[in-house]
Amino acid sequence: MSREIFTFTHREGLGRLGRLRTRHGTVQTPALLPVLNPSDLVLTPEEIRREFGEPLMMTNAYLLKRRFGGGRKIHQMLGYEGPLATDSGGYQILRYGEIEADPDEIVRYQEEIGSDLAVILDVPTGIRASREEAEETVRLTVERARRAVELRSDPEILWCAPVQGGRHLELVEECARAVGSLDYQVHAIGSPVELLEGYEYSDLVDLVMTAKRHLPPDRPVHLFGAGHPSVLPLLVLMGCDTFDSASYILYARDNRYLTRERTLRLEELSFFPCECPVCSSLTPDQLREKPEGERIRELARHNLHVLFGEVRRIRQALAGGRLWEYAEMRCRSHPRLLEGFRRFLDYAEFVERLDPITKPSAFFYLGPESLRRPEVLRYDRRMEEYEPPPLPELLLLPAFEREGVRRGEEVHLVRILPPFGVVPEELEDLYPLGQAVAPRRLDGEVKERMSLSLYRYLQRHGRRYRRIVLLCGEGWEFLKEACLRSGLEVEVRTSSGLKYSKPGDKRGKRNKG
Ligand SMILES: [Zn+2]
Numbered sequence: 001m002s003r004e005i006f007t008f009t010h011r012e013g014l015g016r017l018g019r020l021r022t023r024h025g026t027v028q029t030p031a032l033l034p035v036l037n038p039s040d041l042v043l044t045p046e047e048i049r050r051e052f053g054e055p056l057m058m059t060n061a062y063l064l065k066r067r068f069g070g071g072r073k074i075h076q077m078l079g080y081e082g083p084l085a086t087d088s089g090g091y092q093i094l095r096y097g098e099i100e101a102d103p104d105e106i107v108r109y110q111e112e113i114g115s116d117l118a119v120i121l122d123v124p125t126g127i128r129a130s131r132e133e134a135e136e137t138v139r140l141t142v143e144r145a146r147r148a149v150e151l152r153s154d155p156e157i158l159w160c161a162p163v164q165g166g167r168h169l170e171l172v173e174e175c176a177r178a179v180g181s182l183d184y185q186v187h188a189i190g191s192p193v194e195l196l197e198g199y200e201y202s203d204l205v206d207l208v209m210t211a212k213r214h215l216p217p218d219r220p221v222h223l224f225g226a227g228h229p230s231v232l233p234l235l236v237l238m239g240c241d242t243f244d245s246a247s248y249i250l251y252a253r254d255n256r257y258l259t260r261e262r263t264l265r266l267e268e269l270s271f272f273p274c275e276c277p278v279c280s281s282l283t284p285d286q287l288r289e290k291p292e293g294e295r296i297r298e299l300a301r302h303n304l305h306v307l308f309g310e311v312r313r314i315r316q317a318l319a320g321g322r323l324w325e326y327a328e329m330r331c332r333s334h335p336r337l338l339e340g341f342r343r344f345l346d347y348a349e350f351v352e353r354l355d356p357i358t359k360p361s362a363f364f365y366l367g368p369e370s371l372r373r374p375e376v377l378r379y380d381r382r383m384e385e386y387e388p389p390p391l392p393e394l395l396l397l398p399a400f401e402r403e404g405v406r407r408g409e410e411v412h413l414v415r416i417l418p419p420f421g422v423v424p425e426e427l428e429d430l431y432p433l434g435q436a437v438a439p440r441r442l443d444g445e446v447k448e449r450m451s452l453s454l455y456r457y458l459q460r461h462g463r464r465y466r467r468i469v470l471l472c473g474e475g476w477e478f479l480k481e482a483c484l485r486s487g488l489e490v491e492v493r494t495s496s497g498l499k500y501s502k503p504g505d506k507r508g509k510r511n512k513g
Contacts, residue, residue, distance in 0.1 A: 006029075007019055011356055012237070012317075014354055015237045016239070017030070020056075023083075027083055028315070030315060031056055033057055034058070043300055055308075058086065064113065065101075075114065085117035087244070089121060101121060103121040106120070111152065111157060117186060118160065125164045126191060127195060127198075131171075141175060158185040161182060161187055163188065189222070205234075209238060209344070221239060222242045224243075226243040228247065229306055230330060234327050247303070252300035253296055260333070270284065271283075278305070321356075321359030348377055351374055358432075365439070379433070382427070383421075383422070393469070395413050417436060421453025458486035459486055469491045470491070
C-alpha cells in the first residue's frame with residue numbers, strides 16, 4: 001500500500017525527491033508543513049495557499065478539538081480544501097506534562113474530522129529521560145500504535161506512527177522495528193525538538209540514523225519541529241521527507257527574522273538580506289514602525305519564504321544530483337552543524353549501499369568531508385578487487401600533469417587523481433572519476449590519501465612490473481615518500497626526462513594522437 005502512496009523519482013544519500021498522495025492532493029516531497037494554530041491564525045491557510053502554492057499544512061488535533069469540538073470536517077473548520085495533516089498533541093505532553101486526552105479518542109477524532117495525514121497520540125521521550133523512563137515511553141508508544149491499527153476505519157487517511165526512545169539508541173531501534181512492522185503509511189522521528197534547539201546536531205544525527213536504519217525504507221519519514229532552514233539539507237540527506245514548522249510564527253511574534261544561516265533580531269537589522277516580496281518592498285525601519293499585528297504577519301510571511309525557498313533549493317539539488325554537495329556547503333553555517341555532518345559521515349557505509357551509483361553531476365571536492373562520500377568509499381572497494389593488466393612497465397602520472405607523455409605499448413598508465421587516489425587507465429570512465437574536480441593546490445588530507453593509495457597500489461601490484469616511473473611535477477613531491485616506503489625501485493622523473501616513444505592523449509588513452 002505505502003508503495004503507491006509514496007513514490008520517488010530521484011535519490012541521493014538517503015534523500016529522495018518524491019510525491020506523497022493524500023485524499024486532498026498530491027504533495028511534492030521533501031515538504032515543509034507550516035503549522036497552523038487553530039485558535040490564532042496569523043496567516044490563514046488560504047493566505048498561505050495564495051502565496052506559497054498548495055502545501056500540506058499541519059495543525060494540532062488536540063487544540064482543534066478544544067477549539068471547535070466535533071461534528072465538522074477539518075477542511076471546513078480551517079477553510080482550506082488542500083491537504084491537511086494533524087498532529088496528535090504528543091508535543092504538548094512533552095512541553096506541558098499530561099494533557100486531557102485519551103489516545104483512542106484522539107485517533108477517533110482525527111478520523112471523524114477527516115484529516116489527510118494523522119498521527120497517533122505517542123508518548124515523547126524527551127532528551128533528559130532516564131533509561132527506565134525512556135523504556136516506558138517506547139512501551140506506551142508501541143502499545144498505542146498497535147491499538148490504533150485496530151481502531152482505524154477510514155483507509156484514505158495516511159497514518160503516522162512516531163519513533164520514540166530519545167538518546168537511548170537501542171530503544172530507538174526497538175521502537176522503529178516495532179512500529180515499522182505495523183500497518184502505517186508514514187513514520188515520524190519523535191523528540192528531536194530539544195536537540196534542535198540545543199544545537200545538539202550530532203545526537204540528532206544518531207537519533208535520525210538509528211530510526212532510519214530500522215524503519216521500512218519505502219515509507220516516508222517526518223521530522224517534528226525542524227524549523228530552521230540551515231538544518232534542512234542535512235535532514236533530507238539523512239532521509240527525512242517532511243518537516244513541520246511553527247517557527248515561522250513563533251519567531252515572528254518574538255521579532256526574530258530567519259535567514260538561511262541563522263536567526264537575527266529585527267532590531268539589529270540594517271538591511272534585509274532576502275529577496276522575498278516583504279523584504280523587497282520594505283526597509284527594516286519601515287517594518288519596525290508597523291503596528292504589532294501587521295509586523296508579525298509580515299515577519300511570518302518572510303520567515304515562510306525563507307523556509308519554502310530552502311525546500312525548493314533542496315528539491316532542485318536532488319533533481320540535479322547535487323544534494324550531497326549542497327548539504328556539505330550548507331553545514332558550514334555553524335560549527336555544531338558541521339560537527340553533525342561529520343557524525344553523519346560515520347554512517348557512510350550504510351548510506352553508500354543506498355546511494356545511486358551514477359549521478360547527473362560532477363564530483364566536487366569541497367573539503368576533507370568529501371573524502372567520506374559514497375563515491376569515494378565505493379571506489380576504494382572497487383580498487384580492493386582490482387587486478388592490473390599484464391604489462392611490464394608502470395607509469396604513474398599525477399592528474400594535473402599537462403605535458404603529453406610519450407610511451408610505448410608496454411606501459412600501464414596509472415593516474416593519481418585527487419581526491420580518489422590511483423586510477424588505472426582502464427577505470428577512468430567509471431563514475432565519477434572522469435568528472436572529479438578538486439582544487440589544484442592539494443590540502444593535507446588529500447595528500448595523505450594520495451600517498452596511501454599509491455603506497456597500497458605499489459605494495460599489492462608493484463612487484464609485477466619490470467620498470468616503474470613516477471612522473472613527479474611541482475607540488476607532487478610528497479609522492480616520493482610512498483615510493484620509498486614501498487621498498488621498490490621507482491624512477492622519479494620530471495616530464496622532460498621521459499623517454500617513451502608514443503604520445504598518449506590527455507586522459508592517457510592509447511593510440512590517439
Ligand atoms: Zn524576506
